Amino acid sequence: MTTAIKTRSDxxxxxxxxxxxxxxxxxxxxxxxxxxxxxxxxxxxxxxCSKRREMSRRDWIALxxxxxxxxxxxxxxxxxxxxxxxxxxxxxxxxxxxxxxxVEANDMAAVRFLAGQGLxxxxxxxLNLYSGASLAELIACGMQRWVPPVECSGATVAGAxxxxxxxxxxxxxxxxxxxxxxxxxxxxxxxxxxLAGRPKDDCGFxxxxxxxxxxxxSQEGERLFTLNGIQTMSGRIGDLVGDLDDIAARxxxxxxxxxxxxxxxxxxxxxxxxxxxxxxxxxxxxxxYWHGRPGMTRVPPGIRSAGADGLA
Numbered sequence: 230m231t232t233a234i235k236t237r238s239d240x241x242x243x244x245x246x247x248x249x250x251x252x253x254x255x256x257x258x259x260x261x262x263x264x265x266x267x268x269x270x271x272x273x274x275x276x277x278c279s280k281r282r283e284m285s286r287r288d289w290i291a292l293x294x295x296x297x298x299x300x301x302x303x304x305x306x307x308x309x310x311x312x313x314x315x316x317x318x319x320x321x322x323x324x325x326x327x328x329x330x331x332v333e334a335n336d337m338a339a340v341r342f343l344a345g346q347g348l349x350x351x352x353x354x355x356l357n358l359y360s361g362a363s364l365a366e367l368i369a370c371g372m373q374r375w376v377p378p379v380e381c382s383g384a385t386v387a388g389a390x391x392x393x394x395x396x397x398x399x400x401x402x403x404x405x406x407x408x409x410x411x412x413x414x415x416x417x418x419x420x421x422x423x424l425a426g427r428p429k430d431d432c433g434f435x436x437x438x439x440x441x442x443x444x445x446x447s448q449e450g451e452r453l454f455t456l457n458g459i460q461t462m463s464g465r466i467g468d469l470v471g472d473l474d475d476i477a478a479r480x481x482x483x484x485x486x487x488x489x490x491x492x493x494x495x496x497x498x499x500x501x502x503x504x505x506x507x508x509x510x511x512x513x514x515x516x517x518y519w520h521g522r523p524g525m526t527r528v529p530p531g532i533r534s535a536g537a538d539g540l541a
Contacts, residue, residue, distance in 0.1 A: 232394060232480065237473040240503045241269035242496060243404055245487040246276050246307040246333075248412060249457055250436045253283040259488070260292060264300035266496045269483060271296055274307035274324070276335055276355075278419070278458045279317045280432065286320060293330050303331070310335035310355035311415040311459065333376075344370035354378050354406055355415070359385060361392020364401065368393075374402040376485060379411040379467065382521035383534030387479040402482045408470065408495055409487025410442065410455050411463035411515075411524065420456040441489060453525075463524065468514030470502055471530035476519075479534075 244263055247256065263271060273296070274289050275281050284292070293304045308321050318338060325332050325342040334340045335353035343350045351374040352358055352367055364375060377386050386403065393400055421443060422432035442455035442462060452464035469476060469484070476484070484503070486495050502508050508530060517526035520534040 232390075232400065235477040235480065235482070237477045237503050238505065240473060240477055240481065241483045242267060242499055242503070243270040243483050243485050244268050244272065244302075244492065244496070245406070245409065245485045246272040246274050247488045248277055248410070248460065248462070249440055249442060250278070250281045250283070250434070251440055252437060253288070255440075256284060257292070259490070259492070260296055261299075262493060263488075264296055264302070266493060267500050268300070268302040268496065270305055271300065271302045272305045272307045272333055274333075276307045276310050276353075277415075277460050278436075279309060279314070279320065280434065281436075281458075283437075286324060290327060290330075297330075305331045305333050305351055307333040307353065308335050308339045310353070310412075311417075312336050312338055313417060331373075340367065340370055340372075347371065349373040351404075352376060352401075354412065359389065361389045361396065361398075364389055364393060365396065365398055368398060368401060372401055374404055374483075376404045376406065379406045379413070380518050380524060383472075383475055383479045383519050384521060386481065390480045400480065403480060404483035404485050405469065405476060405481045405519075406467065407476070407484035407486060408468050408499065409466060409485075409489065410457075411467045411518075412460055412487075413454075413463060413524075414461045416459050416461070419459050420461070421458050424456070463515065465513055465515040465525055467516065467518075467524075468511050469516050469519055470499060471508040471511060472516060472519055472534075473499075473503055473508070475534055 297304045312318050322342050333351040333353045335355040349371050352372045354376045390400055419429040421436040422429050425435040436458045442457040445454040447453050454464045455462040515525050518524040520528040
Protein backbone atom coordinates (compact mmCIF):
# COMPACT_ATOMS: atom_id res chain seq x y z
CA MET A 230 0.00 0.00 0.00
CA THR A 231 1.49 3.33 -1.10
CA THR A 232 1.14 6.29 1.25
CA ALA A 233 1.79 9.85 0.12
CA ILE A 234 4.61 11.62 1.91
CA LYS A 235 3.35 14.46 4.07
CA THR A 236 4.93 17.84 4.70
CA ARG A 237 4.55 20.15 7.67
CA SER A 238 1.85 22.12 5.82
CA ASP A 239 -0.34 18.98 5.85
CA UNK A 240 -0.35 18.84 9.64
CA UNK A 241 -3.53 19.77 11.50
CA UNK A 242 -3.85 21.05 15.05
CA UNK A 243 -5.87 19.61 17.92
CA UNK A 244 -6.38 20.84 21.47
CA UNK A 245 -6.17 18.00 23.96
CA UNK A 246 -8.30 17.79 27.11
CA UNK A 247 -7.34 20.03 30.02
CA UNK A 248 -5.39 17.74 32.35
CA UNK A 249 -5.35 20.08 35.34
CA UNK A 250 -8.20 20.88 37.72
CA UNK A 251 -9.52 24.34 36.86
CA UNK A 252 -12.61 26.07 38.29
CA UNK A 253 -15.70 25.79 36.10
CA UNK A 254 -15.73 29.49 35.24
CA UNK A 255 -12.06 29.31 34.22
CA UNK A 256 -12.78 26.34 31.94
CA UNK A 257 -15.78 27.94 30.29
CA UNK A 258 -13.90 31.18 29.69
CA UNK A 259 -10.95 29.22 28.33
CA UNK A 260 -13.03 27.34 25.77
CA UNK A 261 -14.90 30.49 24.74
CA UNK A 262 -11.52 31.73 23.49
CA UNK A 263 -10.37 28.42 21.98
CA UNK A 264 -13.26 28.30 19.49
CA UNK A 265 -11.65 31.17 17.58
CA UNK A 266 -8.39 29.30 16.94
CA UNK A 267 -7.39 27.31 13.81
CA UNK A 268 -8.03 23.92 15.38
CA UNK A 269 -9.19 20.74 13.68
CA UNK A 270 -10.37 19.11 16.91
CA UNK A 271 -11.06 20.11 20.50
CA UNK A 272 -11.06 17.41 23.19
CA UNK A 273 -12.96 18.05 26.40
CA UNK A 274 -13.65 16.03 29.54
CA UNK A 275 -12.03 14.84 32.74
CA UNK A 276 -9.30 12.27 32.10
CA UNK A 277 -7.40 12.29 35.41
CA CYS A 278 -9.65 12.08 38.49
CA SER A 279 -13.38 11.47 38.88
CA LYS A 280 -13.40 13.48 42.13
CA ARG A 281 -12.96 16.64 40.10
CA ARG A 282 -16.62 17.57 39.86
CA GLU A 283 -16.62 21.23 38.95
CA MET A 284 -18.01 19.98 35.65
CA SER A 285 -20.58 17.18 35.59
CA ARG A 286 -21.05 14.87 32.61
CA ARG A 287 -24.06 16.97 31.59
CA ASP A 288 -21.93 20.12 31.82
CA TRP A 289 -19.35 18.58 29.49
CA ILE A 290 -22.05 17.60 26.99
CA ALA A 291 -23.52 21.10 27.12
CA LEU A 292 -20.06 22.56 26.57
CA UNK A 293 -19.55 20.22 23.62
CA UNK A 294 -22.70 21.63 22.02
CA UNK A 295 -21.55 25.20 22.65
CA UNK A 296 -18.14 24.55 21.08
CA UNK A 297 -19.63 22.70 18.11
CA UNK A 298 -21.94 25.63 17.45
CA UNK A 299 -19.17 28.22 17.61
CA UNK A 300 -16.18 26.48 16.01
CA UNK A 301 -15.31 24.51 12.90
CA UNK A 302 -13.35 22.10 15.12
CA UNK A 303 -14.64 18.62 15.77
CA UNK A 304 -15.53 18.10 19.43
CA UNK A 305 -14.36 14.85 21.03
CA UNK A 306 -15.21 13.71 24.56
CA UNK A 307 -12.29 12.27 26.54
CA UNK A 308 -12.77 9.55 29.16
CA UNK A 309 -10.88 8.68 32.33
CA UNK A 310 -7.50 6.98 32.04
CA UNK A 311 -7.72 5.06 35.33
CA UNK A 312 -10.96 3.35 36.37
CA UNK A 313 -11.04 2.38 40.06
CA UNK A 314 -14.72 2.20 41.04
CA UNK A 315 -18.02 0.91 39.72
CA UNK A 316 -19.38 4.46 39.68
CA UNK A 317 -16.53 5.56 37.40
CA UNK A 318 -17.22 2.63 35.07
CA UNK A 319 -20.91 3.52 34.96
CA UNK A 320 -20.19 7.15 34.19
CA UNK A 321 -17.74 6.13 31.45
CA UNK A 322 -20.40 3.90 29.90
CA UNK A 323 -22.87 6.79 29.80
CA UNK A 324 -20.22 9.01 28.24
CA UNK A 325 -19.68 6.41 25.51
CA UNK A 326 -23.45 6.29 24.96
CA UNK A 327 -23.82 10.06 24.53
CA UNK A 328 -25.14 9.49 21.01
CA UNK A 329 -23.62 12.60 19.43
CA UNK A 330 -19.90 13.08 19.94
CA UNK A 331 -16.94 10.82 19.26
CA VAL A 332 -15.14 9.58 22.38
CA GLU A 333 -11.44 9.34 23.13
CA ALA A 334 -10.85 6.02 24.90
CA ASN A 335 -8.12 6.25 27.54
CA ASP A 336 -8.97 2.93 29.19
CA MET A 337 -9.79 -0.40 27.55
CA ALA A 338 -13.19 -0.36 29.25
CA ALA A 339 -14.14 2.50 26.94
CA VAL A 340 -12.90 0.50 23.94
CA ARG A 341 -15.18 -2.35 24.97
CA PHE A 342 -18.21 -0.10 25.40
CA LEU A 343 -17.64 1.68 22.09
CA ALA A 344 -16.86 -1.48 20.11
CA GLY A 345 -20.00 -3.09 21.52
CA GLN A 346 -22.04 -0.27 20.03
CA GLY A 347 -20.17 -0.27 16.73
CA LEU A 348 -19.00 3.31 17.33
CA UNK A 349 -15.79 4.86 15.95
CA UNK A 350 -13.39 6.23 18.54
CA UNK A 351 -10.01 7.81 19.20
CA UNK A 352 -7.41 5.67 20.98
CA UNK A 353 -5.88 8.04 23.51
CA UNK A 354 -2.26 8.21 24.70
CA UNK A 355 -3.03 6.29 27.91
CA LEU A 356 -3.63 3.09 25.90
CA ASN A 357 -0.52 0.96 25.46
CA LEU A 358 -0.41 0.73 21.66
CA TYR A 359 3.06 0.42 20.18
CA SER A 360 2.86 -1.92 17.17
CA GLY A 361 0.99 -2.53 13.96
CA ALA A 362 -0.47 -5.72 15.46
CA SER A 363 -2.02 -3.87 18.40
CA LEU A 364 -3.28 -1.13 16.09
CA ALA A 365 -4.89 -3.74 13.86
CA GLU A 366 -6.77 -5.16 16.85
CA LEU A 367 -8.22 -1.77 17.72
CA ILE A 368 -8.95 -0.85 14.12
CA ALA A 369 -11.16 -3.94 14.07
CA CYS A 370 -12.91 -2.53 17.15
CA GLY A 371 -13.60 0.82 15.46
CA MET A 372 -10.51 2.96 16.12
CA GLN A 373 -10.23 5.81 13.63
CA ARG A 374 -7.48 7.86 15.24
CA TRP A 375 -4.41 6.82 17.22
CA VAL A 376 -2.67 9.08 19.73
CA PRO A 377 0.57 7.20 20.49
CA PRO A 378 1.83 7.04 24.09
CA VAL A 379 4.08 10.02 24.76
CA GLU A 380 7.16 7.79 25.09
CA CYS A 381 6.88 6.60 21.47
CA SER A 382 9.69 7.69 19.17
CA GLY A 383 9.12 8.83 15.63
CA ALA A 384 10.67 5.58 14.44
CA THR A 385 8.24 3.54 16.57
CA VAL A 386 5.28 5.41 15.11
CA ALA A 387 6.53 5.01 11.55
CA GLY A 388 7.31 1.33 12.15
CA ALA A 389 3.81 0.59 13.43
CA UNK A 390 2.28 2.30 10.41
CA UNK A 391 4.58 0.38 8.07
CA UNK A 392 3.34 -2.87 9.64
CA UNK A 393 -0.22 -1.87 8.80
CA UNK A 394 0.83 -1.06 5.24
CA UNK A 395 2.48 -4.46 4.89
CA UNK A 396 -0.69 -6.16 6.11
CA UNK A 397 -2.78 -4.22 3.60
CA UNK A 398 -4.69 -2.38 6.33
CA UNK A 399 -5.76 1.25 6.09
CA UNK A 400 -3.91 3.53 8.45
CA UNK A 401 -5.83 5.36 11.17
CA UNK A 402 -5.28 9.07 11.57
CA UNK A 403 -2.24 9.66 13.76
CA UNK A 404 -2.16 12.44 16.34
CA UNK A 405 1.07 13.11 18.21
CA UNK A 406 1.36 14.81 21.61
CA UNK A 407 3.32 17.85 20.46
CA UNK A 408 3.22 20.35 23.32
CA UNK A 409 2.53 20.27 27.06
CA UNK A 410 3.60 18.52 30.22
CA UNK A 411 3.84 14.84 29.27
CA UNK A 412 1.48 12.52 31.18
CA UNK A 413 3.80 9.74 32.32
CA UNK A 414 1.92 7.64 34.88
CA UNK A 415 -1.25 7.30 36.94
CA UNK A 416 -1.52 6.04 40.51
CA UNK A 417 -4.23 4.91 42.89
CA UNK A 418 -2.70 7.44 45.32
CA UNK A 419 -3.13 11.19 45.09
CA UNK A 420 0.18 12.98 45.39
CA UNK A 421 -1.36 16.43 45.71
CA UNK A 422 -3.49 15.30 48.65
CA UNK A 423 -0.40 13.76 50.24
CA LEU A 424 1.43 17.06 49.82
CA ALA A 425 -1.41 18.78 51.68
CA GLY A 426 -1.32 16.15 54.45
CA ARG A 427 -4.78 14.85 53.56
CA PRO A 428 -6.04 11.35 52.68
CA LYS A 429 -7.18 10.78 49.11
CA ASP A 430 -10.81 10.21 50.14
CA ASP A 431 -10.83 13.58 51.92
CA CYS A 432 -8.50 15.48 49.63
CA GLY A 433 -10.34 18.80 49.85
CA PHE A 434 -9.83 19.09 46.07
CA UNK A 435 -6.51 20.77 46.75
CA UNK A 436 -5.28 20.26 43.18
CA UNK A 437 -7.54 23.13 42.10
CA UNK A 438 -4.97 25.37 43.82
CA UNK A 439 -2.33 24.30 41.28
CA UNK A 440 -3.54 25.21 37.77
CA UNK A 441 -0.24 24.04 36.27
CA UNK A 442 0.52 21.22 38.72
CA UNK A 443 3.13 20.98 41.48
CA UNK A 444 6.80 21.18 40.53
CA UNK A 445 9.10 18.46 41.89
CA UNK A 446 12.82 19.24 41.84
CA SER A 447 15.88 17.10 42.42
CA GLN A 448 18.28 17.82 45.28
CA GLU A 449 20.36 19.70 42.75
CA GLY A 450 17.42 21.96 41.93
CA GLU A 451 16.60 20.44 38.54
CA ARG A 452 12.92 20.17 37.60
CA LEU A 453 12.15 16.44 37.38
CA PHE A 454 8.37 15.98 37.49
CA THR A 455 5.07 17.78 37.74
CA LEU A 456 2.46 16.31 40.08
CA ASN A 457 -1.18 16.62 39.08
CA GLY A 458 -3.34 14.73 41.57
CA ILE A 459 -2.94 11.03 40.78
CA GLN A 460 -1.01 11.84 37.62
CA THR A 461 2.76 12.16 37.30
CA MET A 462 3.86 14.40 34.45
CA SER A 463 7.16 15.51 33.00
CA GLY A 464 9.03 18.30 34.72
CA ARG A 465 9.74 20.05 31.46
CA ILE A 466 7.15 20.89 28.85
CA GLY A 467 7.29 18.54 25.89
CA ASP A 468 7.69 20.64 22.76
CA LEU A 469 8.03 19.29 19.22
CA VAL A 470 7.67 22.62 17.41
CA GLY A 471 11.17 22.26 15.94
CA ASP A 472 10.47 18.72 14.67
CA LEU A 473 7.48 19.28 12.37
CA ASP A 474 9.23 18.19 9.17
CA ASP A 475 10.27 14.88 10.72
CA ILE A 476 6.85 14.41 12.33
CA ALA A 477 5.09 14.86 8.99
CA ALA A 478 7.55 12.58 7.19
CA ARG A 479 6.82 9.82 9.74
CA UNK A 480 3.16 9.75 8.67
CA UNK A 481 1.60 11.89 11.39
CA UNK A 482 -1.58 13.84 10.57
CA UNK A 483 -2.34 15.91 13.66
CA UNK A 484 -0.42 17.74 16.39
CA UNK A 485 -1.91 17.69 19.88
CA UNK A 486 -1.44 20.72 22.09
CA UNK A 487 -2.15 19.90 25.71
CA UNK A 488 -3.70 23.02 27.22
CA UNK A 489 -2.16 25.42 29.65
CA UNK A 490 -3.51 28.90 30.24
CA UNK A 491 -1.18 30.07 27.43
CA UNK A 492 -2.75 27.70 24.88
CA UNK A 493 -3.76 30.46 22.45
CA UNK A 494 -0.15 31.58 22.08
CA UNK A 495 1.06 28.01 21.66
CA UNK A 496 -1.53 27.27 18.96
CA UNK A 497 -0.54 30.46 17.14
CA UNK A 498 3.13 29.43 17.21
CA UNK A 499 2.46 25.92 15.86
CA UNK A 500 0.13 27.32 13.22
CA UNK A 501 2.82 29.72 12.03
CA UNK A 502 5.53 27.05 11.94
CA UNK A 503 3.40 24.47 10.13
CA UNK A 504 2.78 27.08 7.43
CA UNK A 505 6.50 27.46 6.88
CA UNK A 506 7.54 29.98 9.50
CA UNK A 507 10.76 29.52 11.47
CA UNK A 508 10.56 27.46 14.65
CA UNK A 509 11.29 29.49 17.79
CA UNK A 510 14.26 28.66 19.97
CA UNK A 511 13.18 26.27 22.73
CA UNK A 512 15.42 26.39 25.78
CA UNK A 513 13.53 24.60 28.53
CA UNK A 514 11.31 22.18 26.61
CA UNK A 515 12.06 18.52 25.98
CA UNK A 516 11.67 16.31 22.91
CA UNK A 517 13.87 13.32 23.74
CA TYR A 518 11.19 10.64 23.45
CA TRP A 519 10.42 11.54 19.84
CA HIS A 520 14.09 11.01 19.01
CA GLY A 521 14.40 7.69 20.87
CA ARG A 522 16.36 9.26 23.70
CA PRO A 523 15.63 9.97 27.38
CA GLY A 524 12.42 11.94 27.46
CA MET A 525 13.66 14.91 29.46
CA THR A 526 16.47 15.73 27.00
CA ARG A 527 16.40 18.38 24.30
CA VAL A 528 17.55 17.31 20.83
CA PRO A 529 18.46 20.20 18.48
CA PRO A 530 16.38 20.75 15.32
CA GLY A 531 17.42 18.89 12.19
CA ILE A 532 18.44 15.63 13.91
CA ARG A 533 16.50 12.61 12.70
CA SER A 534 14.73 10.62 15.42
CA ALA A 535 16.43 7.40 16.47
CA GLY A 536 15.42 3.89 15.54
CA ALA A 537 12.97 1.89 17.62
CA ASP A 538 15.90 0.45 19.54
CA GLY A 539 16.84 3.95 20.68
CA LEU A 540 20.01 4.09 18.56
CA ALA A 541 20.51 6.88 16.04
